[in-house]
Amino acid sequence: MFTLFHHPFCPHSRFVRLALGEYGLDLKLVEERVWERREGFLTLNPAGTTPLLTTEGMPAIPGAGIIAEYLDETHGTEMNGRRLMPTTVAERVEVRRLMAWFNEKFFEEASNPLVTERIYKRFMSEENGGGAPATDVIRAAKANVRYHLAYIGWLAQTRNYLAGDQLTYADLAAAAHLSAIDYLGDVPWIEDEAAKAWYARVKSRPSFRPLLSEWLAGVPASRTYVDLDF
Known part of the structure; x- marks a missing residue:
């Protein structure tokens, strides 16, 4: 366990x-x-x-x-x-590269500021950094989501999954960050059909169900969050 x-x-x-x-x-x-x-x-x-x-x-x-x-x-x-990590060296490098892209770059530029400003600050005391959301931070992060979404769309058009032919940690990392901000309605899905179609495939997997069933009191989920045919 x-x-x-x-x-x-x-x-x-x-x-x-x-x-x-x-x-x-x-x-x-x-x-x-x-x-x-x-x-x-x-x-x-x-x-x-x-x-x-x-x-x-x-x-x-x-x-x-x-x-x-x-x-x-x-x-x-x-x-x-x-297996979520391929066996060949070249494939493993690509999975690790994309894991870092989403867990570091996407996190710093988009998912962390949006989650912090719109969710975490609700529960933080003032001395811990709580307070009203910073609208300039939110605006910048939402702009950053757009170019990350375009990159996901490009990968999805050129490969079966983001790192290659099969589902890997790269897909789970990208989907995890997107899911947190999709709850808030901050992913402009209308801008990239390839990214949207890829996310719908990953989101439909059984591993995703526990995430989609969780709700935050006082912060309703966006319309696209639980809809598998969004």
Whole structure:
């Protein structure tokens, strides 16, 4: 049994939840509000960030990328043709490149500012950075979503999945970040049909169902969030 310290709208946590779902692994979720700097959590992860995965007999495993590599090393060979990390060196490089694109670049430029301003700040105290959303930050992040969506669309037009012929961590990373901001209605799907069609395929997978069933009190989901035929 794995325990995942997460926040429901942390894009990196969503990525790990999708990966665990694809591997069919049992999971216990513990919500962690990292801005509260809880002592017990900091003992497990001094960086104070989510996600953090724990399992018996292993030290705490921090961070989306490290968790993904751990899951591939411990369960990847069992997946045969459904392995989320390819076996050839060149293919693995491409998956890792796109994981970094979404978990680092997309996160910094789009998903993190939107989730922080529109969700996290609702629950933060003033001394922890809470308060009214910064409209200039939101405006810039929404503009950045558009060029990332165009890149996803280009990849989807040239490949079966984002990194190649099969579903990989690259698809789950992109979909996880998009899902967090799609909840808020901040993805302009009308601008790229290829990206929209790719996302609909990934969103229809069983691993996505737990994410789509979660709602935030006081913040209704957008019309496209749960609609598989959006």
